[in-house]
Amino acid sequence: MLYEAQTSSGTGNIVHSALEKVLDILQSTELFSPHIHQVKEEDPLTSDYVDGLCDRTAINSQTNRQIYGQKNSISSSSSKLQVGVSSRQSLSMYKPSAEVQSLLQGNATWSFDIIQLESLTNKNVLVPLGIKIFxxxxxxxxxxxxxxVMASWLKLISDNYHSGNPYHNATHAADVLQATAYFLDKMRPKKLLDAQEEIAALIAAVIHDVDHPARSSSFLVNTKNDLAILYNDIAVLENHHAAKGFQLTHKSDNSNILKNLDREVYESLRHNVIDMVLATEMAKHFEHLQKFIHLCAANIKPVSEDDLEKKSGGSSSAMESGLDSPENRRQILRMVIKCADVSNPARDTHLADRWARRIAEEYFQQTEDEHRKNLPVMMPHFDRNTCSIPHSQYKFMEVFLLSMFEHWDGFLDIPEVYEQLQKNYKYWKDVEIQEKQEKQSAVATETSPATPAVLS
Structure with a gap:
C-alpha cells in the first residue's frame, strides 16, 4: 500500500487515504494477520479455510465490522431473547447493612473507600458493590x-478469588471494577463506547484476576505448573483468568449472566472481555501504551471555541470520527482495564499505602517460596529483610504509571486521578527519605560511645 501511494499519479487525497489505511494497520493488533476479506468474497474455499482452520475473530475483518463494530447491539437484540425474565427483585441472599448502603452511595467517586467496604462486609465486597455498579x-x-442471577454470578466469581491472598483477592477485583466504572462514566460524554462494550468492560474487571494463585506467570513457568503447561508459557495467568471466568459463568443456569444473549451478541461480548483480560498482561504494557499514544495523536486534535459553539448540546469532546472504528474502540477498552488494574497508587494516599503494602507482602511470599524451591528469583528486590516499600512504589510509578496516566488524563480529563498519583509519588519519596534518616539516626545511636556515669 505504501508502494502504491508512492508511485500513484492520483491526487493528494488518494495518497492521504492510502496512508491512513496503512496507519490503521500499523496501530492494530493484526499487523501480521492476512487481510484477505476481499479474496474470501471471490473464493469460497479460502473462506472455508479461514473460518474453519483459523481464528475467525482475529482475521475476518468483514465479520469484525459486522459483529464487533455494531453499536447498541445488546439493546437491539433484546427482542430476540428466548427466555422471559422477571422484573428486578430485592436481593434476598445478601442485604447490605445501613452502613454498607451508605458507603455504597459514593461508589461513583474516585475517593470511594474499598478498604472500608472490605472491613464492613468481612471481605465480601464484590456482591454489594457489583450489584450497585451493574x-x-x-x-x-x-x-x-x-x-x-447477577448476584449469584458475582458470588460465584468472588468465591473463586483466594481470600488468603494479600493482594490478588476479591477486594482487588472490586477495586478494579469500581475504577473501570469510574473511567466509563468519564467516557460517556464522548460517546465512543456502546452499552455492550461498557458491560463487557465491567465483566472483564470482575473476572480479570479470578483464581489468581498469588504467584506470577514466571513463577508458574519455572515450577512447570499445570497452567503453564496448558498455556504453553504464554500469558499464563491472563489466559487462565479469562478461561476460568467463562467456565464459571457457564457452570450453572442460575448464575449465567450471558444465557439470554443471541449468538452474535455473545460472541462480540466474549471477544471484548477476553481481549481486555489479556491486555492486563504487563509484558504487553508498553506495546498497548504506545498504540494508545499513537491512536490519540492520529485522531484527537485541539478544538477551537468556535468549533465548540457549533457542537450540539455544548459537548466539549475533541474526538475525531476515526476513534469510532472497532479496532480503536478495542484499544480504548484495553486502556480502561489496564489503568483500572494498576490504579491503586493513584487512590487517596491512605488507600494507596495499604495497597502498596499488600502487593509487597505477596511479592515477599513469592521470593521466599522461590528460595525454598531453589528457583530463579524473579524479583530479588522484594526481600522481606531488605526491601524498601517506598522505593519500590515510586520506582513502579516512574516506570509504568506516570506516563500512562498522563496520557489517560489527556484523553479522559481526570485531573483528580493524575494529580493524586503525583501526590502519592511525592509521598513515597518523602517516606523513603524519612526512613533513611531514621536508620541513620539509629545507627549513629548504636555506634556512639557510651556516656560515662556521673558520680554524685
Whole structure:
C-alpha cells in the first residue's frame, strides 16, 4: 500500500487515504494477520479455510465490522431473547447493612473507600458493590437477567478469588471494577463506547484476576505448573483468568449472566472481555501504551471555541470520527482495564499505602517460596529483610504509571486521578527519605560511645 501511494499519479487525497489505511494497520493488533476479506468474497474455499482452520475473530475483518463494530447491539437484540425474565427483585441472599448502603452511595467517586467496604462486609465486597455498579449501567436489562442471577454470578466469581491472598483477592477485583466504572462514566460524554462494550468492560474487571494463585506467570513457568503447561508459557495467568471466568459463568443456569444473549451478541461480548483480560498482561504494557499514544495523536486534535459553539448540546469532546472504528474502540477498552488494574497508587494516599503494602507482602511470599524451591528469583528486590516499600512504589510509578496516566488524563480529563498519583509519588519519596534518616539516626545511636556515669 505504501508502494502504491508512492508511485500513484492520483491526487493528494488518494495518497492521504492510502496512508491512513496503512496507519490503521500499523496501530492494530493484526499487523501480521492476512487481510484477505476481499479474496474470501471471490473464493469460497479460502473462506472455508479461514473460518474453519483459523481464528475467525482475529482475521475476518468483514465479520469484525459486522459483529464487533455494531453499536447498541445488546439493546437491539433484546427482542430476540428466548427466555422471559422477571422484573428486578430485592436481593434476598445478601442485604447490605445501613452502613454498607451508605458507603455504597459514593461508589461513583474516585475517593470511594474499598478498604472500608472490605472491613464492613468481612471481605465480601464484590456482591454489594457489583450489584450497585451493574445496576447503575443498566446491565440487568441489557443482559436480559434479573438481580438474583447477577448476584449469584458475582458470588460465584468472588468465591473463586483466594481470600488468603494479600493482594490478588476479591477486594482487588472490586477495586478494579469500581475504577473501570469510574473511567466509563468519564467516557460517556464522548460517546465512543456502546452499552455492550461498557458491560463487557465491567465483566472483564470482575473476572480479570479470578483464581489468581498469588504467584506470577514466571513463577508458574519455572515450577512447570499445570497452567503453564496448558498455556504453553504464554500469558499464563491472563489466559487462565479469562478461561476460568467463562467456565464459571457457564457452570450453572442460575448464575449465567450471558444465557439470554443471541449468538452474535455473545460472541462480540466474549471477544471484548477476553481481549481486555489479556491486555492486563504487563509484558504487553508498553506495546498497548504506545498504540494508545499513537491512536490519540492520529485522531484527537485541539478544538477551537468556535468549533465548540457549533457542537450540539455544548459537548466539549475533541474526538475525531476515526476513534469510532472497532479496532480503536478495542484499544480504548484495553486502556480502561489496564489503568483500572494498576490504579491503586493513584487512590487517596491512605488507600494507596495499604495497597502498596499488600502487593509487597505477596511479592515477599513469592521470593521466599522461590528460595525454598531453589528457583530463579524473579524479583530479588522484594526481600522481606531488605526491601524498601517506598522505593519500590515510586520506582513502579516512574516506570509504568506516570506516563500512562498522563496520557489517560489527556484523553479522559481526570485531573483528580493524575494529580493524586503525583501526590502519592511525592509521598513515597518523602517516606523513603524519612526512613533513611531514621536508620541513620539509629545507627549513629548504636555506634556512639557510651556516656560515662556521673558520680554524685
Amino acid at each position: 445496576e447503575r449501567f443498566g446491565a440487568m436489562e441489557l443482559l436480559g437477567i434479573d438481580e438474583h
